[in-house]
Every structure is written in structure tokens, then in C-alpha cells.
Amino acid sequence: MDKYSDNLDQLFGALSDSTRRDILTRLCQGPASVSELKEPHAMALPNLLKHIHVLESSGLIETQKQGRTRVCVLRPDALSATEAWLQEQRQLLHARFDRLEDYIETLKAQSNKEKDDDSAA
Amino acid sequence: MDKYSDNLDQLFGALSDSTRRDILTRLCQGPASVSELKEPHAMALPNLLKHIHVLESSGLIETQKQGRTRVCVLRPDALSATEAWLQEQRQLLHARFDRLEDYIETLKAQSNKEKDDDSAA
């Protein structure tokens, strides 16, 4: 269907939950362990871990085990695919409005031509 | 949680399905009826209608009944909330890197100062 459809489902799906968006926002300030990420959230750790897995398998974050703690990091190019898609939509819209403007110009030109024809007659 | 959390769930959720993204892409080229939107998709009409409802209740599109056909239109400001969120994340990242740069500068300055102290001693 579209160029990125292989992982845009996962990407937008990962972003569709406020807990996960919170985690991403937190990670913008630097790496954090699972419990650090859990701290502001009421939910139990296993559930938060699930969110982390979703984020990781969508490619938005990377994690690594260090001793008994797991450190989570935002992937630098994390949001670029979603931004690219949005950008593409914006361009399609622009293209359409450009065509509409051309069409309106055509109508104007025709209208003028008809006036000329009238005065010529 | 975050400024837009009331409808970002719905917005990103709506974008997390390729059928719905296809519909949006199609609507970038102008209004379309339900059957026109269905045409490229194998699925049955009632299912496609569900997708249209999801898009409508997320605020991404508007629809209107004209006779027996329903016309769907992209809302002009459709993607702005999602773009705003992405923009915000990008700024947070930038802010962080700026702080990192400041920190590195501080380290450099300290290092130079220590050298000065050494040569002074």
C-alpha cells in the first residue's frame, strides 16, 4: 500500500498510548532504567515492561542489560519514519491546492477570453 | 500526562492502520464517497465504513450525507496535533543535546583551568 507500511502500523500503534508517549518523552532527557521509567506510573512493573517491549519492537527505543538493570535509550532516528509519512501527506495536499489554483487560473483565462469574444462580436 | 493526551491516543490509533492511512492519502486528492474509498480495498463495505467512523471520531476527516451517498473530506488541520507532538519531542531532544554541549564546554574549561593551575605551581 504505502512505502513504509511494514512498520508504520507498529510505529503509530506504539505512539497511540499515553504511557508509551510519556516513556518516550522521558527518554528525550537521556537513558533510564526500567524502574526509573516505571516510577511516575501507577501500573505494575510487568505491565510497564510490556510497554517497553512494544516500544522496542517498533524500533522507537533500544534497551540493554547492565548487571541486573536494563537501560533504555531513545533511538536517534526514532520518529523519522512517522515524520516522513506526515511530510508526504502534507506534500500531497499542497500538490492538490496547486492544481486547484491552476484550475482557477484556467477558468479566469477562459472567462476573459469569452469577454473578448463578446466584445469582438 | 501530556498537553494533547485527550485525543492523541485516538489520532495515533487512527494512523496505526494501513487501510486508514490509505484512505487519508486518497482524501488528500479531494473528497470521495464511501464506495470510492472502498474501491481499492478487498474488504467488505461495512468494515471499511468502520474505518471511516474511526477516522471521523478521531477528527481526521469529516463526512456528510448527500442524497444516498456519504461524502468524506480531509479536515484541513487534521494532522496538526500529531505534528505538534512530534515537534515537541524534537525540541526536547535538541534541548538535551544543547545541555550536553554546555556540559562538554564546562569540562573543557575545567581541564584548561587545571592545566593553568599546574603550570602556575
Next chain:
DNA sequence: TGAATACTTATCCATTTGGGTAACTATAGG
């Protein structure tokens, strides 16, 4: 009026999602 068109509603179903608890493993510290 009668038939075709364009949705619309109502159900059904398997799978996924997002929450929960209980029990387990692996590491760090005393």
C-alpha cells in the same frame, strides 16, 4: 411503482491490547 444503488445496522468471531497477580531468575551488597 419496482428495482437497483449506496450505505447502514446488527451480529458474530478470532486476535490483540492493556490491565492485573503470582512466582521465578539473576545480580549486588552485607
Next chain:
DNA sequence: CCTATAGTTACCCAAATGGATAAGTATTCA
């Protein structure tokens, strides 16, 4: 070695999601 800590795994559950079909309504057209 023993215990607390930090994750992890294994389940359970209700609700949501994305597909299906069957039957209904409202317009349009001949």
C-alpha cells in the same frame, strides 16, 4: 552465604480491534 533488588515469565481477564455475513433503510432511476 543470605537477602534485598531489578527484572522477567507465566498466567488471567475484560474490553477493543479488524475482519466476516445477513438483513435493513433510504434514494435514485426507469
